[in-house]
Amino acid sequence: MANCPICKKNPRDPNYQPFCSKRCSDVDLQRWLGGVYVLPGEPADDLLQDDRED
Numbered sequence: 049m050a051n052c053p054i055c056k057k058n059p060r061d062p063n064y065q066p067f068c069s070k071r072c073s074d075v076d077l078q079r080w081l082g083g084v085y086v087l088p089g090e091p092a093d094d095l096l097q098d099d100r101e102d
Contacts, residue, residue, distance in 0.1 A: 051058045052068035054075050060068050067073045079085050 050060065050066070052060055052072050053066060054072035055068060057068045057072075060066055064070055064073045067076065
């Protein structure tokens with residue numbers, strides 16, 4: 049069984065997969081909302097500009 053991706057604790061809780069607890073699930077959500085995690089790609093402003101030119 050894999051460890052929790054946030055705290056590396058084992059085992060994971062089936063109610064909060066792939067995390068071990070609500071706390072770790074909330075930490076992950078806050079990282080997404082806070083911009084800690086990013087997906088590579090063009091900046092959104094560049095994409096909007098390209099759409100206006102078409």
